Amino acid sequence: MLLRGLVLLVAAALLCGCETARSGLGYSETVRKLGPPKAGQARVVVFREKGFGGIGDPDWEFSLDGTPIKGLKTGTYVYVDRPAGQHQFVAEEAALGxxxxxxxxxxxxxVFFVARFSQRKSAMIANASTGVLGWGLTLAMTSGYKNQGPLDFLPLDESAARTTIAELRLAE
Incomplete structure (x- = not known):
């Protein structure tokens, strides 16, 4: 019985480390399919680089101009067409801001943006094992950070973005 449990645990650990195949379209395929934005519109592309997505790889939720954007996981991108002009990303996490x-x-x-954890969120993750006291201290020590929220949206020039996004898949 112990051996069986150990074998199942090892198998589960190996499966968690595997990257599943993404069925979403690559960026160049998406651009060919969609064409350029319609007159008066701009296209906003947000992507999340490849890497370890954490246990279960939860998608990062945020909004653009008040409209929720869901499905952004490790190694994926999302896009939306919006009227030309001013726009705002908002990402919220109760414990952070x-x-x-x-x-x-x-x-x-x-326009292209890469989404990453903010410095504050990264510090919270790094100190997650320190318990409530460590969590509270981390919140206090990071209270002066410019971005109090969970995500950074970093603009990228088109050539850098297209190089990175070529390896990613459309979020499902």
Whole structure:
């Protein structure tokens, strides 16, 4: 019985380390299928780089102009077409706070952003094993950080973004 449990535990650990095949479209396929943004519209592309997504690889939820965007997991991208002009990303986490990033996009333009954990969120994850006292101290020590929320949305120029996004898949 002990041996059987050990074998199942090892098998589960090995499976957790495997990357599942993503059925979403690659970025170049998506662009060919969609074409450029319609007149008066801009395309906003947000991606999350490849890497370890954590246990279960939860998607990162955020909103663009008040509309929830879901499904952004490790190694994926999402896109939305919006009217040209001013826009705002918002990501919220009760224990941390709110990320707000304002940007503008011109008609016909595609703007690219990479989403990453903020410095504050990274510090919280790093100190997660220290218990409630460590958690409270980390919150206090990071209270002066510019971004109090969970995510950073970092703009990328088109050539850098297209190089990185070529390996990613459309979020499902």
């Amino acid at each position: 709110v990320t707000r990033v304002d940007f503008s996009a011109q008609s016909g333009q595609t």
